[in-house]
Amino acid sequence: MGVKRYIRLFRQAAVNRFALYAASRADLVTFIFGKLLRLGFFVILAVSLFNHTNTIVGYSEGQVLMLFAMMNMIDMLTQALWYRGMYNIKDWIRRGKFDMFLVQPVSPLFKTAAMQLDLFDFITLPVGIAYIIVAWTMLPTQPTLLMAISAAVLFLFSIVIAFSINLCMASVAFWTTENESAWALYRDSVYVARFPIEIFPNGFRAFFTFVIPVLAIVSFPAKTLMGLASPHVLLWGAIIAFAWLALGLTLWRAGLRHYTSASG
């Protein structure tokens, strides 16, 4: 019963958001064009470098494109599903609008995360899928079925990790609403996570894979697909995903308890 209600709410939120976006065609066109431009830029970056070199830290052009495509897909889903809502929570807290979330018979986390769908990213989703398919065909060794299934499971873990990191950042807004740079930091970390992690020094790589796992988000599923991951990667993926989810939910609950309302 509860789940059905949430599905209905989610569907209604999608309809409302679409109506909102359709009302501003200038935003619709420019957003989609901008997203495609950004995606195209990273393709150009890879193609440009591989015009002058055969490998980057041992990765072929197809493998680098797969890293870019994988990051693009995870980023796209993150943006489409919850990023906007979690980013906006600081404004809702500042203006007292968050009070409305608490008095409604819906989970405030669901209301925050899922009611601000970014349909621009849904619209560009086919391009993201095509990007992965093209990169897949360019891989030097085609993945086996087992590798593909493992990569799919790790992809889901990556989505959980991305959600949990965003949830932690959204929760921080209960203590300070001036955390825009933290979000920008996440965005830039996501940008750099698409590069082969072997370019980073060992300490940095370990820290951003296992402690703040922005590098794991891409490298775990992508390297599994390429047959370059360690045998324990599924276990590590599960541990990191559930540890971060637990941290995110704990911070969120602590934030709710700390919230004292700001509406006037």
Place this chain on the structure above:
Amino acid sequence: MHRLRKYLMAYRLALSKALVYRTNLLLGAINVLIWFGTLILLYRSLGGAIGGYSTAELVTYILGTSLLAATLFTNVMDQMADEIVEGDLVNYLLRPINYFYYWIARGAAVRSVLLVIAFGEIVLLSLTVSDDVLLQTNPMVLLQTAVLCLGSLAMITCFDFIAAALSFWTERGFGPRWLFMICTRFLSGAALPIALMPHWAQTIFYATPFPSLIASPVESYLGHLSPSTFLLTLLTQWSWIAVSLIVLTVLWRKGTKSYVAYGS
């Protein structure tokens, strides 16, 4: 001097505001470090010269772009757009203050803070990759670079005003502003020398004004511009500035004529 005083006051107020949220500033600085530091690591991992650029030239190119990008790319246009959309612009139109000069003063305050931070970051990055940093000592080349940097500043100021002015006709104008942001960051050559890109990409990039923002001054610093190329680059840059000024004037006149703001 008397007429300048109000703008100096705007500068001082914006400076103190920028310094209030120090954590935000620090995170913003880390942001720049992560993105440009990663690019440096990426280019160093290539292990040698590519497309006529030595590793030192590539590293210095990225250091130069990081300094310019950190200083030029601010969120000034978003604040102006908010003032237009929320009706606060009326407060300025009724006062003996020039809105453009006012925002140039405020932008200068934000940029001076960011410039100081960016210098610190460059020193930090340079120390870690000191063997790959080129110090330009030719005074003529340094003068040329300074002239092009001034042009970049004039150009980004025009772009900020144009992007903000679009809010006269859209509810928020966030889409067009976001597209502007993507263009300034990716088409300006801030992540990769445009000369390394495929010819078709170079043609597209150079057909836009954005390379004049970042790529031109940095290529000048590297000593890649002969006197005749420098003059052509300067002419191109100021032609784009002239076009931007015309577009801005037309947009602003039409926008303020049709502007309607509601009091609360």
